Amino acid sequence: MANVARGSTLAMGRPPLVDVIIPALDEEQALPLVLRDLRAQPWPLRHIVVVDNGSTDRTAEVAEAAGAVVLKEPQRGYGAACLRGLRFLSQLSLPPDVVVFLDGDYSDDPAEVAWLLDAIEAGADLAIGSRVLGRAEPGSLTPQQRIGNILATTLIRLVYGQRYTDLGPMRAIRYPALCALAMRDTGYGWTVEMQVKAVRLGLRVVEVPVSYRRRRGGASKVSGTLRGTLGAGYKILYTVLRHATAR
Ligand SMILES: Nc1nc2c(ncn2[C@@H]2O[C@H](COP(=O)(O)OP(=O)(O)OP(=O)(O)O)[C@@H](O)[C@H]2O)c(=O)[nH]1
Ligand SMILES: [Mg+2]
Numbered sequence: 001m002a003n004v005a006r007g008s009t010l011a012m013g014r015p016p017l018v019d020v021i022i023p024a025l026d027e028e029q030a031l032p033l034v035l036r037d038l039r040a041q042p043w044p045l046r047h048i049v050v051v052d053n054g055s056t057d058r059t060a061e062v063a064e065a066a067g068a069v070v071l072k073e074p075q076r077g078y079g080a081a082c083l084r085g086l087r088f089l090s091q092l093s094l095p096p097d098v099v100v101f102l103d104g105d106y107s108d109d110p111a112e113v114a115w116l117l118d119a120i121e122a123g124a125d126l127a128i129g130s131r132v133l134g135r136a137e138p139g140s141l142t143p144q145q146r147i148g149n150i151l152a153t154t155l156i157r158l159v160y161g162q163r164y165t166d167l168g169p170m171r172a173i174r175y176p177a178l179c180a181l182a183m184r185d186t187g188y189g190w191t192v193e194m195q196v197k198a199v200r201l202g203l204r205v206v207e208v209p210v211s212y213r214r215r216r217g218g219a220s221k222v223s224g225t226l227r228g229t230l231g232a233g234y235k236i237l238y239t240v241l242r243h244a245t246a247r
Contacts, residue, residue, distance in 0.1 A: 016097040018117065018172075019047045019089055022068075023081035024104035028057040029217025034102070035066035037110035043117055046096065049088055050104065051081035057218075059104075078222075079190035083183065089175075100172045105215035107140060108170040112210045116172035125177040125203040128195070129170035129210035136212040144233070145223045152192060152236050159244045162199040167191045167236065170210060177203050188222060188232035189239035196243045 020038060024031055031050065038048055050063035051071045063070045073084040082101065089096055098120055102108040112129065119127035131141060132149060141149075153164045169191060180201055185193040198205050222228035 015044045016117075017046050017094065018044055018098045018100060019049060019096040020045065020100045020102065020113075021082055021085035021089075022048065022050045022102060022104045023053070023078050023085075024050050024055065024059050024063070025053045025081075025221055026055045026057045026059060027104035027218050028055070028059050028062050030106040030215060031059060031104045032062050032066060033106045033216060034104055034108075034110060035063065035068055038113075039066070041110060041114065043114055047089075049085045051085045053077070053081050075186065077186040078188050079183070079193075080186040082190055083186065086178070086183070090179075096175045098172055099175055099178055100170075102170040105218055107213050107215050108168075109211050109213070112208075113170070113172065115208050115210065116170070119206045119208050120172050120174060123204060124206040126173045126194070126198050126205045127171060128164070128166065128205065128207050129168045130164075130166040130207040131168045131210060131212040132165040133207060134209035134211050137214055140212045140214045142223045142229075144229045148229075148233050148236065151233075152240060155237065155240050156192075156196060156199070159240065160196060160199045162195075162205070164195060165207060167195065168210065168212070177201075185235075185239060187235050188228075189235040192236045192239045193243070196240055200243065 035048060048068040050068045051073050052060045053073050053076050060070050071084050071088055073081050100113055116127040116129060149166055152167055157163055181194060181197045183193060222232050
């Protein structure tokens with residue numbers, strides 16, 4: 001599968017520059033596993049950027065120890081952390097070709113990032129890991145997540161005509177496409193904002209089946225809590241509709 005590992009050039013005549021952004025809040029237990037597996041990948045990887053939103057555990061220390069670039073974002077929120085990571089990338093003298101996002105709780109399998117990069121190599125602008133098309137470990141996707149996914153993806157299909165199966169966190173996107181999206185959401189509307197804006201801009205989007213595990217240690221901030229679930233659910237539906245009315 002991993003064409004990227006076999007000397008991909010993304011049609012640039014040189015190996016692509018791939019940077020990874022990981023939003024992390026109190027993930028000292030799982031993050032070292034994520035970083036270890038990322039480092040073990042055969043595909044070219046420049047920066048692993050861990051954005052810490054005021055963790056009270058040793059998230060920043062374990063990330064630094066693993067050689068990641070560690071950024072601090074005082075404004076809480078999943079999207080705020082991703083935006084902070086993007087700001088860092090935008091200030092590099094050499095921008096990345098591809099940006100990969102994944103979670104810091106080891107639910108996503110870093111080995112499968114290669115499949116997303118293969119899809120980019122094959123021509124996609126945005127490759128989204130679908131946990132629904134792939135194999136989700138029992139208990140890794142809560143019933144409310146599955147229902148939320150169905151609601152959100154049905155709404156996107158009705159409003160935008162695009163079939164998605166998931167709003168999964170693991171994804172790869174060409175950097176120019178990412179810049180064109182002008183991402184804004186500072187919270188859990190981040191993934192869906194990317195997906196609806198991608199449709200509106202006519203990006204080449206593909207879903208790639210990926211696996212998904214239960215988090216390795218640490219506490220859930222989103223789907224495992226009532227507040228997180230309701231907040232994320234509301235934000236996702238609001239984001240779909242807001243961008244629809246902006247058409
Ligand atoms: N920087 C930052 N990261 C966050 C924030 N909230 C969650 N995260 C990270 O975003 C990812 C997703 O959060 P999770 O708590 O795993 O949400 P979830 O996957 O719905 O819940 P679980 O099923 O328990 O894993 C993890 O890497 C978190 O550390 C936040 O406010 N700021
Ligand atoms: Mg998680």
